[in-house]
Amino acid sequence: MTPQSPASSGNTASVLEQDTVAHLRSLPAIYEKVKSQLERRIIGQEDIIRDLFIALVCRGHCLMVGVPGLAKTLLVRSLAEIMDLDFQRIQFTPDLMPSDITGSEMIENTPDGQREFRFIKGPLFTQLLLADEINRTPPKTQAALLEAMQEQQVTVAGHTYALEKPFFVLATQNPIEQEGTYPLPEAQLDRFMFCLKLDYPSRSEEVDILLNTTTDEDVSLDEVITGSEILALQHAVRQVVVPQSVAEFAVDIVQGTRPQAASPESSLGKYIRWGAGPRACQYLALAGKAIAALDGRFNVAREDIAQAVPIVLRHRVLANYRAEADRVSIDTILADLVTSIK
Incomplete structure (x- = not known):
């Protein structure tokens, strides 16, 4: 199936609200502004920048996996600079x-001489949260993020406190050094919309990194988007249409990751230990909507879903010992799955 034609996109635009259409049409230009600002400080990582922007307009959280020195923290800090968000x-x-992250209640004296509890908010009360090396803290502390990521609220001492919108968690993780780490449980991994893998830069990019980071020059970034604009884009992206056939394609992919759905002789049946849950379908559809909008279309195509498969599913599908023995990666398994679905 080919992506929707401009004519069909125009027909869809006629049934959308005028404000929604305006926001969707402004999305590619806003992304280019975000990208151009980040590229003043970040060399390479174009795909990661695009995927982060897609997650932001889909209300999704991201887990960024890469070895030290690939500018994971710098990328998130730079993203915070160009957005009018608390960081x-x-x-x-x-x-x-x-x-330490949610906050706690403290006893303090009131002007009339009484004592009362007052809640002191922790760093979790922000709009853009960088959870650096999230797998280095025990599960008890990791679990403190679950409610915030899913419900956008925090409960402390029986009281519930709402988080300001928009709210994003961008977490980093080192995939190599495992000593003294606590692997994220599947329940928390499932809260992350994307799992982004950062690779080493190319030779030319690494030369540019060397030349640009060994001087005293400080690159300042301009603010290009506000929190209210992000909320408007989030609403507009969710109005992009997912045709019935494309929805079925996304569900077929997710159900295909479950071992009971594949024959034991196939590569999927041999290598998959556990498949993705229903939340993966939702995230595939949302990512497809954002990808289509960035391409100037108001209808999601199968290609949009297929493009989102690796970043949505790679942390939701568990390979078994046989895949590890045969050196078959999750991304390879997912690529085979997409091509096998008619």
């Missing part, structure tokens, strides 16, 4: 407690 960074360590 906090938490360096996760083995001794970090849940109250």
